[in-house]
Amino acid sequence: MSAIDLRLLPTTASVDGAGNLSIGGVSIADLASQFGTPLFVYDEQHLRERCREAVAAFGPDSVIYATKAFLCKAMAQLAHEEGVLLDVATGGEFHVALQAGVPGDRCVMHGNNKSLDELRMAITNNIRHIVVDSFDELSRLETLHAEGLAVPRVQLRITPGVHVNTHDYISTGQDDSKFGFNLNNGDAHRAIEQARNSAAVNLVGIHCHIGSNVLAIENFEDASKVMVDLFASSGLQELTLGGGLGVAYTERDNAPTMQQWSTVLKRAAASLPSTARIYVEPGRSIVATAGITVYNVGTVKHIEGVRTYIAVDGGMSDNMRPALYESEYEVFDPARTNADRTERARIVGKHCESGDILVFNAPVAPNVAVGDLLVTPVTGAYGYSMANNYNKVTRPAVVFVANGVARLVVRRENLDDLTRLDV
Numbered sequence: 001m002s003a004i005d006l007r008l009l010p011t012t013a014s015v016d017g018a019g020n021l022s023i024g025g026v027s028i029a030d031l032a033s034q035f036g037t038p039l040f041v042y043d044e045q046h047l048r049e050r051c052r053e054a055v056a057a058f059g060p061d062s063v064i065y066a067t068k069a070f071l072c073k074a075m076a077q078l079a080h081e082e083g084v085l086l087d088v089a090t091g092g093e094f095h096v097a098l099q100a101g102v103p104g105d106r107c108v109m110h111g112n113n114k115s116l117d118e119l120r121m122a123i124t125n126n127i128r129h130i131v132v133d134s135f136d137e138l139s140r141l142e143t144l145h146a147e148g149l150a151v152p153r154v155q156l157r158i159t160p161g162v163h164v165n166t167h168d169y170i171s172t173g174q175d176d177s178k179f180g181f182n183l184n185n186g187d188a189h190r191a192i193e194q195a196r197n198s199a200a201v202n203l204v205g206i207h208c209h210i211g212s213n214v215l216a217i218e219n220f221e222d223a224s225k226v227m228v229d230l231f232a233s234s235g236l237q238e239l240t241l242g243g244g245l246g247v248a249y250t251e252r253d254n255a256p257t258m259q260q261w262s263t264v265l266k267r268a269a270a271s272l273p274s275t276a277r278i279y280v281e282p283g284r285s286i287v288a289t290a291g292i293t294v295y296n297v298g299t300v301k302h303i304e305g306v307r308t309y310i311a312v313d314g315g316m317s318d319n320m321r322p323a324l325y326e327s328e329y330e331v332f333d334p335a336r337t338n339a340d341r342t343e344r345a346r347i348v349g350k351h352c353e354s355g356d357i358l359v360f361n362a363p364v365a366p367n368v369a370v371g372d373l374l375v376t377p378v379t380g381a382y383g384y385s386m387a388n389n390y391n392k393v394t395r396p397a398v399v400f401v402a403n404g405v406a407r408l409v410v411r412r413e414n415l416d417d418l419t420r421l422d423v
């Protein structure tokens with residue numbers, strides 16, 4: 001197998017004559033020795049370019065970054081500076097956005113089971129709109145109205161009954177879904193009617209999100225057609241067509257570009273009046289390829305005739321995706337970036353589970369040894385955001401790199417953090 005495909009790396013990745021990788025003008029070896037491993041490294045230029053590309057493709061104030069993909073104060077600030085709105089799916093995500101200085105009216109709130117407190121927080125902080133997911137949520141908004149809270153602008157999340165080619169766990173637009181108002185059984189129409197007649201909400205639009213890591217552009221086309229028909233007959237002003245644009249995780253994947261995505265959505269919406277306001281909510285496609293994870297190898301175990309296991313100092317606590325969805329990744333040694341990866345190994349973590357796998361059957365450069373660094377690229381989305389303390393490991397640090405400077409944006413947890421909640 002050949003060397004790592006550089007298209008999987010962030011924009012500013014560069015490799016010197018000896019094969020050492022740098023991102024944002026900072027060498028990975030230096031980052032590992034300064035900040036330790038495991039380490040999340042984000043290319044700030046890449047993040048900004050992806051935000052700009054999305055805004056250029058869809059227009060100003062039309063792109064809502066889905067913060068669940070990766071959120072910390074620095075990320076919220078970066079997206080806000082680039083003119084991108086923020087999708088928060090919980091009070092916790094909203095809290096981080098507010099703490100980062102993002103005004104409430106630059107955020108929208110999601111969630112299939114928002115509590116009264118979360119809804120109250122959204123309204124009192126002047127959220128741009130709430131995407132209402134259920135009849136129970138409409139009742140909760142009536143309760144808050146009775147308390148005298150302001151009337152929020154709302155969109156209704158519709159489940160358009162569209163199947164997508166992605167993992168079942170991240171497929172959300174089919175009839176059998178916990179999310180949204182079902183179109184095919186009439187719930188969507190009933191919810192529109194109810195919201196329209198309610199004094200507790202100001203119904204401005206409808207919303208759908210069919211799933212995540214969608215690689216087949218036809219899936220977006222199918223869902224958009226259904227949503228555009230419903231929107232046209234509803235007389236509403238705002239239509240959100242979700243996020244879900246997939247990315248290439250391995251050399252075998254082909255993902256549509258942001259431009260192709262926008263062309264398909266705009267074509268579907270071409271018949272709508274120019275006053276219709278269209279939003280999209282990309283998460284993964286903004287941050288995934290901007291981030292890499294750097295690990296240190298601690299154990300190499302050869303089982304003759306079976307396989308080689310290479311264990312690193314992180315694992316399912318910093319990247320749950322292989323364990324959750326059998327997601328595939330590439331891996332390489334950042335000191336030998338150009339080396340052909342002629343051997344095979346399973347890259348595993350340090351947790352007490354056989355399912356603690358980072359790469360199932362990875363091509364690796366020959367003779368990976370204890371003390372080597374390994375990098376998994378395309379780990380900028382749903383890696384740190386799903387990170388956990390299983391086995392009481394401390395969560396990694398996150399650095400942003402740009403113009404030769406590394407900026408620590410989330411510090412590494414320490415042992416005291418592991419008992420800070422114990423009473």
Ligand SMILES: Cc1ncc(COP(=O)(O)O)c(C=O)c1O
Nearest residue numbers: 066209212243244281282283284
């Ligand atoms: C409502 C909603 N919008 C947007 C997204 C972002 O999806 P992605 O990161 O695949 O773009 C999600 C993720 O699941 C979501 O639930």
